[in-house]
Amino acid sequence: MSSNPPMHFPCLDKLDKKSKSLVDEGPEPVYARVQSGFEMYRSEKPLFLDYGGYLPEFNIAYETWGKLNSDKSNAILLHTGLSASSHAKSQAKNLKPGWWEAFIGPNKPLDTNNFFIICTNVIGGCYGSTGPSSIDPSDSQRYATRFPIISITDMVRAQNRLISGHLKIKKLYATVGASMGGMQCLAYANEYSEQINKIVSISGCARSHPHSIAMRFCQRQVLMNDPNWNRGFYYDLIPPHVGMKLSRQIATITYRSGPEWEQRFARSRLDPSLKPALCPDFLVETYLDHQGEKFSLEFDPNSLLYISKAMDLFDLGLGNKLKTLEARNQSSILFTKFNNHFQDFDNLGFKNNDNCSLPSEPYKENINSQKDHELTKEESLEDIINGLSGISNHDSLVIGVKSDILFPSFQQKEIADVLKINQQRSNLNDSNIKYVELGEDISMYGHDTFLLDVEHVGGEIKKFLHKI
Amino acid sequence: MSSNPPMHFPCLDKLDKKSKSLVDEGPEPVYARVQSGFEMYRSEKPLFLDYGGYLPEFNIAYETWGKLNSDKSNAILLHTGLSASSHAKSQAKNLKPGWWEAFIGPNKPLDTNNFFIICTNVIGGCYGSTGPSSIDPSDSQRYATRFPIISITDMVRAQNRLISGHLKIKKLYATVGASMGGMQCLAYANEYSEQINKIVSISGCARSHPHSIAMRFCQRQVLMNDPNWNRGFYYDLIPPHVGMKLSRQIATITYRSGPEWEQRFARSRLDPSLKPALCPDFLVETYLDHQGEKFSLEFDPNSLLYISKAMDLFDLGLGNKLKTLEARNQSSILFTKFNNHFQDFDNLGFKNNDNCSLPSEPYKENINSQKDHELTKEESLEDIINGLSGISNHDSLVIGVKSDILFPSFQQKEIADVLKINQQRSNLNDSNIKYVELGEDISMYGHDTFLLDVEHVGGEIKKFLHKI
Numbered sequence: 001m002s003s004n005p006p007m008h009f010p011c012l013d014k015l016d017k018k019s020k021s022l023v024d025e026g027p028e029p030v031y032a033r034v035q036s037g038f039e040m041y042r043s044e045k046p047l048f049l050d051y052g053g054y055l056p057e058f059n060i061a062y063e064t065w066g067k068l069n070s071d072k073s074n075a076i077l078l079h080t081g082l083s084a085s086s087h088a089k090s091q092a093k094n095l096k097p098g099w100w101e102a103f104i105g106p107n108k109p110l111d112t113n114n115f116f117i118i119c120t121n122v123i124g125g126c127y128g129s130t131g132p133s134s135i136d137p138s139d140s141q142r143y144a145t146r147f148p149i150i151s152i153t154d155m156v157r158a159q160n161r162l163i164s165g166h167l168k169i170k171k172l173y174a175t176v177g178a179s180m181g182g183m184q185c186l187a188y189a190n191e192y193s194e195q196i197n198k199i200v201s202i203s204g205c206a207r208s209h210p211h212s213i214a215m216r217f218c219q220r221q222v223l224m225n226d227p228n229w230n231r232g233f234y235y236d237l238i239p240p241h242v243g244m245k246l247s248r249q250i251a252t253i254t255y256r257s258g259p260e261w262e263q264r265f266a267r268s269r270l271d272p273s274l275k276p277a278l279c280p281d282f283l284v285e286t287y288l289d290h291q292g293e294k295f296s297l298e299f300d301p302n303s304l305l306y307i308s309k310a311m312d313l314f315d316l317g318l319g320n321k322l323k324t325l326e327a328r329n330q331s332s333i334l335f336t337k338f339n340n341h342f343q344d345f346d347n348l349g350f351k352n353n354d355n356c357s358l359p360s361e362p363y364k365e366n367i368n369s370q371k372d373h374e375l376t377k378e379e380s381l382e383d384i385i386n387g388l389s390g391i392s393n394h395d396s397l398v399i400g401v402k403s404d405i406l407f408p409s410f411q412q413k414e415i416a417d418v419l420k421i422n423q424q425r426s427n428l429n430d431s432n433i434k435y436v437e438l439g440e441d442i443s444m445y446g447h448d449t450f451l452l453d454v455e456h457v458g459g460e461i462k463k464f465l466h467k468i
Numbered sequence: 469m470s471s472n473p474p475m476h477f478p479c480l481d482k483l484d485k486k487s488k489s490l491v492d493e494g495p496e497p498v499y500a501r502v503q504s505g506f507e508m509y510r511s512e513k514p515l516f517l518d519y520g521g522y523l524p525e526f527n528i529a530y531e532t533w534g535k536l537n538s539d540k541s542n543a544i545l546l547h548t549g550l551s552a553s554s555h556a557k558s559q560a561k562n563l564k565p566g567w568w569e570a571f572i573g574p575n576k577p578l579d580t581n582n583f584f585i586i587c588t589n590v591i592g593g594c595y596g597s598t599g600p601s602s603i604d605p606s607d608s609q610r611y612a613t614r615f616p617i618i619s620i621t622d623m624v625r626a627q628n629r630l631i632s633g634h635l636k637i638k639k640l641y642a643t644v645g646a647s648m649g650g651m652q653c654l655a656y657a658n659e660y661s662e663q664i665n666k667i668v669s670i671s672g673c674a675r676s677h678p679h680s681i682a683m684r685f686c687q688r689q690v691l692m693n694d695p696n697w698n699r700g701f702y703y704d705l706i707p708p709h710v711g712m713k714l715s716r717q718i719a720t721i722t723y724r725s726g727p728e729w730e731q732r733f734a735r736s737r738l739d740p741s742l743k744p745a746l747c748p749d750f751l752v753e754t755y756l757d758h759q760g761e762k763f764s765l766e767f768d769p770n771s772l773l774y775i776s777k778a779m780d781l782f783d784l785g786l787g788n789k790l791k792t793l794e795a796r797n798q799s800s801i802l803f804t805k806f807n808n809h810f811q812d813f814d815n816l817g818f819k820n821n822d823n824c825s826l827p828s829e830p831y832k833e834n835i836n837s838q839k840d841h842e843l844t845k846e847e848s849l850e851d852i853i854n855g856l857s858g859i860s861n862h863d864s865l866v867i868g869v870k871s872d873i874l875f876p877s878f879q880q881k882e883i884a885d886v887l888k889i890n891q892q893r894s895n896l897n898d899s900n901i902k903y904v905e906l907g908e909d910i911s912m913y914g915h916d917t918f919l920l921d922v923e924h925v926g927g928e929i930k931k932f933l934h935k936i
């Protein structure tokens with residue numbers, strides 16, 4: 001007999017049981033369900049992508065609210081965050097509450113009495129639009145990790161086919177989005193500056209910060225190391241629900257903030273009469289456990305990986321813009337040359353990473369030489385100013401939240417500053433660029449503020465959009 | 469043939485290969501090696517623990533530098549962070565550089581011309597002191613997860629047997645520590661306030677913050693879900709090196725800070741001519757990968773779990789102090805009653821968590837009712853003031869770092885404020901309580917500043933300790 005009692009792991013027992021039930025009953029994750037409740041746009045033309053790949057054809061799931069007016073001047077394109085579907089609000093085909101239910105409707109911040117709101121599921125996603133769980137038309141198998149790397153700008157290029165090609169909307173009244181939606185919002189304005197009037201970018205950025213890249217990298221690595229991930233080929237097998245749960249737990253930390261948790265959870269344990277445990281024990285742990293668990297079959301793991309990577313790669317600087325433009329053009333030329341398909345993948349814009357991209361020399365700490373990358377601070381600023389030079393005469397609202405640790409408010413400040421600099425440089429001074437920062441006295445909800453704070457986030461949007 | 473080339477995963481290939489090599493060659497992790505280079509203290513008397521368990525006997529590995537003077541008045545007890553050994557500095561028995569090499573020595577911040585420095589490996593650890601990889605004397609098997617839950621205060625109680633019991637030092641000149649060492653430092657002063665003169669607590673806290681608990685919880689969950697963890701019984705099998713690597717990657721993010729990474733890594737990719745990859749790709753990712761990899765066999769996974777949990781449980785408030793005191797006393801009484809062993813684990817101070825401690829109702833978001841825990845802000849402050857009331861007449865130096873996201877500087881400010889309040893309440897005003905905050909202009913190294921910044925951290929320590 002041991003000196004002390006052995007520890008129990010009810011949280012692991014539960015996951016084992018869940019895995020077993022998924023074998024017995026077959027997986028019921030999101031990609032295995034019949035999905036409905038949205039409109040579907042289909043593009044038969046190939047989409048050439050920023051990092052050298054392509055989609056031979058693609059679908060975009062979308063939903064709309066309000067009415068498009070006769071001159072099609074009242075349309076607002078609403079962009080989603082990483083894991084959201086096109087279902088921003090309940091509507092006749094899908095009565096469930098949407099992810100921005102309280103923000104959309106008559107007299108709401110996105111006022112359906114005045115505006116026609118369109119929301120899409122991004123390419124790469126798993127709620128109707130083409131993503132890794134879709135069938136690759138070239139061999140009728142699911143793409144899985146044969147899906148090409150996509151970028152935020154690729155997402156908005158796909159959206160533009162729906163907006164200008166299919167719906168024939170020449171100019172959007174506004175492009176609106178938060179989080180990854182705030183990225184898309186700027187990317188859309190940047191690609192199609194003549195096709196939009198106003199910009200509303202909330203808790204977004206003009207380029208990803210290495211701290212956010214690091215947090216997302218950890219989430220992806222945790223998922224990819226779940227043996228059930230099986231290098232992306234898990235469709236019809238047990239899905240990597242444990243990796244998804246762990247990944248979402250980490251993500252949840254980045255979505256909320258410390259001051260809120262001190263107030264809400266402090267150091268309270270669920271049941272202080274129990275011996276402390278390595279399974280969820282503190283209230284904050286049970287919260288994370290629940291958030292992870294409920295997400296673990298609600299989203300396609302491969303979609304998470306591709307969209308998360310797209311966020312990391314986001315950089316509206318001129319340098320990145322030119323590189324990706326070249327890759328897309330090269331793919332397009334080769335595609336035509338080889339009679340509308342690629343004969344040899346080596347011909348694609350970028351080399352594939354057959355070898356481990358790890359440096360042969362391990363990383364060396366050097367406190368005196370911090371700058372390993374190529375641009376100085378000034379060059380880096382100039383790069384983003386030049387990259388965004390197309391947006392110089394649009395009314396813009398940029399909202400940041402001081403308690404946000406994933407997209408810190410200095411990133412939203414950067415957007416507003418850069419837009420103002422471009423306005424000055426272009427001598428077009430009749431647009432209004434507004435930066436709003438919500439302090440900790442207003443919101444302690446960190447990155448999630450955009451989902452929760454109808455009063456302040458919604459209020460600012462409503463004021464900014466006016467009546468049409 | 470697929471539309472796009474399949475993706476490769478060299479990082480996963482590498483880990484598979486490593487697992488295979490560990491099967492073929494047997495594990496060579498830290499607990500499998502013969503360890504030496506330190507002194508060993510052995511206590512044959514049981515140690516009753518804060519959460520109801522006990523150690524029938526225990527070892528403490530320790531190292532010393534400088535000379536103990538004749539009246540034993542020049543001893544400084546140096547406490548370690550989570551993963552450090554007693555090897556703070558090279559010495560005759562172990563010539564390798566220690567983890568605070570530049571901080572200890574003649575005329576250094578911990579000046580060996582004046583002071584006798586003692587550093588121990590904490591109980592729960594894996595560098596010589598008794599921990600989960602040690603043999604349980606009750607059945608001659610390794611403890612593994614039959615090791616009892618320990619607290620930071622348990623660690624310092626074990627240290628005190630070495631200091632006052634074995635080395636016969638009646639009063640320490642100072643207790644010094646950073647990170648978890650900063651916690652121990654306060655815990656030691658709080659338990660043995662008559663046995664110390666000065667306190668130096670760097671980047672520590674008086675009680676853990678739910679954000680830090682959340683970050684450590686994710687690290688533990690990732691490790692525990694590595695199938696090779698095997699609920700703690702992996703000794704002689706393949707160790708959970710993948711879980712350890714992933715866990716350390718997450719930890720590394722909490723040790724460093726955003727401003728440094730923007731400057732050091734920005735958005736640079738290791739080889740921009742390669743297609744973006746899900747394996748390490750951005751420079752910041754290769755950095756995390758390397759930090760994780762190098763740690764994965766260097767520390768006992770079970771030690772990580774137990775010590776990390778001890779940090780979460782850290783709370784020097786009066787409420788926690790009284791509860792744990794009761795548990796220890798109860799165990800001690802029962803132990804004596806049953807002839808120096810426990811006949812029935814149910815008699816131990818706390819119930820074991822046989823059932824999953826998850827709430828039956830899933831967590832509900834409620835923006836209007838944030839306070840789920842029992843104490844108001846004022847009661848919570850009063851609790852920590854009362855818990856620390858024993859420390860009211862000690863010269864104290866508290867150092868915080870503005871860029872630290874794991875132990876935010878407001879936590880060090882809280883320590884200093886509480887010490888000052890107790891000084892006022894006790895009417896003992898002849899002690900000096902100094903709070904130093906290093907701004908981002910001084911250090912962008914976040915939590916790791918204490919390991920790197922000899923000039924500012926070391927400089928403040930040196931000034932504070934004076935000549936004896």
